[in-house]
Amino acid sequence: MTLSRIAPYLQATPLTLILAAFLVLPIATIVMVSFWDYDSIQIFPDFVFTNYEETITSSVTWKTYLNTLKYTVIVWAVTLLVGFWVAYYLAFHIRSTTMQMVLFLVCTIPFLTSNIIRMISWIPFLGRNGLLNQTLMSMGLIDQPLEFLLFSDFAVVLAMVHLYTLFMVTPIFNTLMRIDRALIEAARDAGANAFQILTNVIIPLAKPGIAIGSIFVVTLVMGDFITVRFMSGGQSASVGLMMANQIALLQYPAAAANAVILLVLVLLLVAAILRIVNIRKEL
Amino acid sequence: MNSEKRGPGFYVLTAFFILFVLFLYGPLSTIFILSFQGPNGGLTFPMNGVSLRWFESLLFEQQAVGDFGGAFSRSLVLGLMTMLTTVVVSLLAGLAFRRRFFGSGPLFYLTIASLIVPSILISLGIGLAFNVFGLEPAWYSSAFGAHLTWTLPFGLLIMFAVFNRFNPAYEEAARDLGASPWQTFAHVVLPIILPSLVGVGLFGFTLSYDEFARTLMTSGSFNTLPLEIYGMTTNVTTPVLYALGTVTTLFSMAVILIALATIAVLRKRRARRLAG
Numbered sequence: 001m002t003l004s005r006i007a008p009y010l011q012a013t014p015l016t017l018i019l020a021a022f023l024v025l026p027i028a029t030i031v032m033v034s035f036w037d038y039d040s041i042q043i044f045p046d047f048v049f050t051n052y053e054e055t056i057t058s059s060v061t062w063k064t065y066l067n068t069l070k071y072t073v074i075v076w077a078v079t080l081l082v083g084f085w086v087a088y089y090l091a092f093h094i095r096s097t098t099m100q101m102v103l104f105l106v107c108t109i110p111f112l113t114s115n116i117i118r119m120i121s122w123i124p125f126l127g128r129n130g131l132l133n134q135t136l137m138s139m140g141l142i143d144q145p146l147e148f149l150l151f152s153d154f155a156v157v158l159a160m161v162h163l164y165t166l167f168m169v170t171p172i173f174n175t176l177m178r179i180d181r182a183l184i185e186a187a188r189d190a191g192a193n194a195f196q197i198l199t200n201v202i203i204p205l206a207k208p209g210i211a212i213g214s215i216f217v218v219t220l221v222m223g224d225f226i227t228v229r230f231m232s233g234g235q236s237a238s239v240g241l242m243m244a245n246q247i248a249l250l251q252y253p254a255a256a257a258n259a260v261i262l263l264v265l266v267l268l269l270v271a272a273i274l275r276i277v278n279i280r281k282e283l
Numbered sequence: 284m285n286s287e288k289r290g291p292g293f294y295v296l297t298a299f300f301i302l303f304v305l306f307l308y309g310p311l312s313t314i315f316i317l318s319f320q321g322p323n324g325g326l327t328f329p330m331n332g333v334s335l336r337w338f339e340s341l342l343f344e345q346q347a348v349g350d351f352g353g354a355f356s357r358s359l360v361l362g363l364m365t366m367l368t369t370v371v372v373s374l375l376a377g378l379a380f381r382r383r384f385f386g387s388g389p390l391f392y393l394t395i396a397s398l399i400v401p402s403i404l405i406s407l408g409i410g411l412a413f414n415v416f417g418l419e420p421a422w423y424s425s426a427f428g429a430h431l432t433w434t435l436p437f438g439l440l441i442m443f444a445v446f447n448r449f450n451p452a453y454e455e456a457a458r459d460l461g462a463s464p465w466q467t468f469a470h471v472v473l474p475i476i477l478p479s480l481v482g483v484g485l486f487g488f489t490l491s492y493d494e495f496a497r498t499l500m501t502s503g504s505f506n507t508l509p510l511e512i513y514g515m516t517t518n519v520t521t522p523v524l525y526a527l528g529t530v531t532t533l534f535s536m537a538v539i540l541i542a543l544a545t546i547a548v549l550r551k552r553r554a555r556r557l558a559g
Binding site for chain 1: 495
C-alpha cells in the first residue's frame with residue numbers, strides 16, 4: 001500500500017521542519033554572521049576573518065575558555081561521583097519498584113522547577129549573613145563570616161552541581177537497572193568481593209549511561225552563562241557569559257565567531273566521549 | 284540479592300542519599316520560609332516576624348519594575364503551546380521511527396544535536412536569523428521555536444523508550460480482527476501509550492515554563508516569567524523576590540503532581556479494564 005510507505009515521511013515531517021527552521025537555519029545564520037563586519041551601531045554583510053582573529057588572538061579569550069574548561073572538569077567530576085552513587089543506591093539498595101520510582105521522582109521534581117529560583121535560593125543560605133555563616137559562627141567554628149561562600153567559583157560549582165546532577169543520575173540509573181542481576185550473582189559465586197563486583201562488573205556495564213550523563217553535563221556547563229553570572233556576582237568569566245556580554249553590546253559578529261568556536265569545541269568533546277564509550281546499545 | 288542482610292554499605296549510602304535530597308530541597312525551603320518574612324524583614328535570616336505582606340505586594344501592588352501578571356500569563360500560554368506541539372510532534376516522529384525510512388539516521392542525529400548545542404547558541408542563532416530575515420522576534424514565534432528545540436529531543440527520547448517496549452502483537456491482533464490503521468491507532472496504540480504522552484506533556488510544559496537561556500534573545504519586547512524573575516534579581520531587594528519564587532515553584536509542583544496523578548489514574552483504569 002502506498003500510504004503505509006509514505007506514512008513515516010509524513011509523520012517525520014513536522015519534526016524535520018521545526019528542527020530545520022529553529023536549529024539548522026539559526027546555526028547557519030551564526031556561521032554566516034561570524035564573517036560579517038560591524039561598527040558600534042549596526043552589523044553589515046561582509047566576508048572578513050577579523051572576528052575570528054580578534055577572538056583567537058586575545059588573551060582574554062584563552063583565559064575565559066580555560067576557566068570554562070575548569071568549571072566543566074570540576075562539575076563533571078563531582079556530578080559523576082554524586083550521580084553514580086545516587087543511581088547505584090536507587091538501583092541496587094532499594095528493593096521495591098514502587099519505592100524506587102518514588103525516590104527517583106523525589107530526585108526529579110527539582111529539575112522540573114525554575115533554574116533561576118534554584119539559584120536565588122542559595123543566597124539566603126550562603127550569603128554573608130546567610131544560614132551557613134550564622135550556624136558556623138554560633139557553633140564557634142569561625143569568628144567572622146566566610147566571604148568565599150557566595151559570589152565565587154565555589155558558589156558557581158555548587159550551583160551547577162545542584163542544577164545538573166540529575167542529568168547524570170537518570171542515564172546511569174537507567175543502565176544500572178538493565179544489568180542482569182544474575183551477572184552479579186555469578187561474580188559473587190566466583191569469589192569476587194563487593195569492590196571487585198563494582199569495578200569489574202557494574203562500572204563497565206554502566207559506561208554507556210555514564211557517557212550519556214557526561215555529554216549532558218559537559219555541554220550544559222560549557223554553554224552556561226547565567227549560573228556563572230549569577231553565582232560569581234560577575235567576578236568570573238565563561239564563554240557563554242562572554243557571548244552574552246558581546247550580545248548586550250550588539251557585537252553580534254564577534255558573538256557569532258565565539259559561538260562557532262564554542263560549538264566546535266563542544267562537538268569535539270562529545271566526539272571524544274563517544275570514542276571512549278560506545279553508546280549505540282543504549283539508543 | 285533480595286533476601287540477604289543489609290551490609291554497612293547500605294547505611295552509608297542511605298545517609299549519602301538523604302544528604303543529597305537535603306542538598307536538592309534545602310535551599311528551596313529557605314526561600315519558601317523567607318517569603319513569609321515580616322513586613323520589616325530583609326533578604327536573609329533571622330525572620331523578623333511572620334506575614335503575608337510580600338505575597339500581597341506581589342499579587343496586588345504595582346511593582347516598581349516588572350509585570351508579574353503579564354509575564355506569568357505569557358509563560359503559561361507559551362508553556363501550553365509548547366506542551367501540545369511537543370506531544371503531537373514527538374508522537375508522530377516516534378511512530379515514524381518505528382519503521383526504517385530514508386533519512387531516519389540524519390534526523391535522529393539532528394534531534395540529538397538539538398540537545399547538545401548550548402542554549403545560548405540557539406538563542407543567538409534564532410535572534411540573528413529573525414533579524415536577518417527582517418522578522419520581529421516575539422515570545423509566541425521565535426521563543427516558541429527556541430523552546431521546541433529543547434523539548435522535542437526529550438519528547439522523542441521518551442517515545443523511543445515507549446515504543447521499544449511496545450509489543451506489536453497488540454496491533455497485529457487488531458488488524459487480524461479487521462481494524463483499519465486509524466482504528467488500530469486510536470483504540471489500541473493510543474490507550475496503551477497515553478500515560479507516557481502525559482509524561483511528554485509534563486516535560487514539554489515545565490521545560491518551557493522555566494526556560495531562560497533560550498528565551499533571552501528570542502522573546503522580543505515582552506518578557507516571559509523566568510526573564511522577569513531574572514530582571515527582579517538585579518533590581519528588587521525585598522522578599523517580594525522570594526514570594527515570587529515560592530508562588531512559581533508551588534505552581535510548578537502543582538503541575539507536576541497533577542500530571543503524576545493523571546498518569547496513575549490512567550494506569551489504574553487500564554489495569555482494571557484488563558482485569559475485568
